[in-house]
């Protein structure tokens with residue numbers, strides 16, 4: 001049935017593996033053999049996919065598989081103590097499956113619930129605002145082996161706190177209005193409106209949307225594809241979650257008018273695994289839109305205007321937010337970023353011309369199609385027109401979603417969200433920029449502080465090193481391993497930083513850390529490696545004294561226990577006398 005549901009298409013391998021795992025709590029060898037035979041692909045390819053994604057497993061997990069979000073904001077809300085409490089209650093260690101197979105417990109990267117942490121996932125479904133009382137209840141439900149469907153709904157409640165709607169969130173909208181406006185105005189005329197709006201991609205890179213769409217539309221190779229990137233994995237970002245939860249029609253409508261313009265009849269929405277709770281409701285929205293003539297054949301009665309959208313789930317890999325890695329993942333492979341050129345707009349999904357845009361970009365395009373490009377371009381700054389949705393979390397009274405015209409000052413945002421005694425703000429998530437409280441006059445804009453939407457606030461009680469270590473660990477964990485500078489470099493960065501933070505660093509270590517940062521940044525294959533050193537580099541720039549104060553050693557000290565490292569050699573040589581220990585050798 002897994003094969004039938006996926007229509008025996010190898011590109012749906014990830015979806016098949018997710019379905020197998022949901023049934024067997026892992027991917028059994030027998031399933032791998034069957035899939036390999038049925039799909040005519042090597043079993044090693046299936047194993048490579050299963051090993052690549054954090055949420056797929058080749059060994060059985062617990063019937064209740066719990067992943068606790070390890071984002072810095074979860075940590076600030078007491079995640080570590082709650083994790084220990086849960087582990088104690090359930091008598092299971094982190095990273096292990098309990099002996100009776102009932103429960104497994106793990107850390108995971110950010111789950112996209114930074115405004116309502118500490119958060120976790122149980123069998124993929126989000127649990128929010130965890131506290132001791134909720135953990136008592138969860139432990140009880142697990143011991144009673146209660147099916148998830150019978151768990152109290154409040155455990156899974158996800159709020160969408162829109163604190164400050166602006167240009168786009170305040171716009172009235174009727175289903176079909178943007179498609180109707182596009183068809184009435186004309187496809188190239190609507191593309192001209194998108195061009196005039198100067199809309200730039202909201203996923204972070206800021207590529208001009210109209211240029212991308214035009215380039216795709218003129219490609220003679222067919223078919224063309226539209227992909228909505230809903231793999232919102234940057235820690236601290238959750239505005240796409242809100243858009244898909246509350247404004248899904250407007251996102252799908254943006255994909256549909258893009259399809260009309262570029263000549264595509266197939267769209268894909270790549271939904272991050274952590275947003276599994278949205279999957280069924282998004283399917284219902286798609287069904288309703290098909291029934292209303294807004295998807296499917298001859299949309300809005302226009303002969304030959306055919307377009308439909310399929311939702312595919314990710315499986316826990318931050319790198320799949322990168323467009324070419326996402327395309328690989330959609331083709332049923334490990335999400336390893338492609339070598340470019342060619343760009344995906346020329347050679348994308350199935351090696352065909354493909355537009356990949358962020359959820360917020362399609363949402364904005366919908367309103368531009370209705371209101372026109374000038375309406376949008378009048379807001380914001382010269383290089384950053386329109387508004388930006390921010391996901392605000394951390395030390396503030398009112399975390400949630402805020403929409404601001406581009407160009408808004410950081411200090412005004414901090415005032416609105418109720419942030420006092422600010423030590424610094426991480427704009428754009430771990431891959432973005434850390435600014436200190438001396439830089440609050442800076443602006444949210446592509447020409448100053450560019451962000452896909454993450455805005456994390458830290459007050460003076462926070463340790464910069466806790467933040468930087470959390471981000472550096474995150475990159476080491478999420479490196480896809482394809483290229484050496486990033487695979488090895490992110491781990492070296494993590495270890496070197498730890499050595500300094502723990503007071504074992506000398507001046508030479510700080511120099512080495514700076515050099516390593518530049519090597520990883522300048523020689524990695526994709527954006528992850530390019531930005532992995534940003535947390536260290538930006539805090540070294542804003543707070544050099546912090547790092548210098550940590551240098552307690554006057555001379556070089558190894559970052560590891562040399563004598564302990566020789567234990568294997570001693571075992572092999574069957575020696576444990578004094579001379580076989582390093583301290584004795586030195587004497």
Ligand code: SF4
Nearest residue numbers: 480482483486526529
């Ligand atoms: Fe993978 Fe890192 Fe290399 Fe990007 S830079 S391809 S994430 S190893």
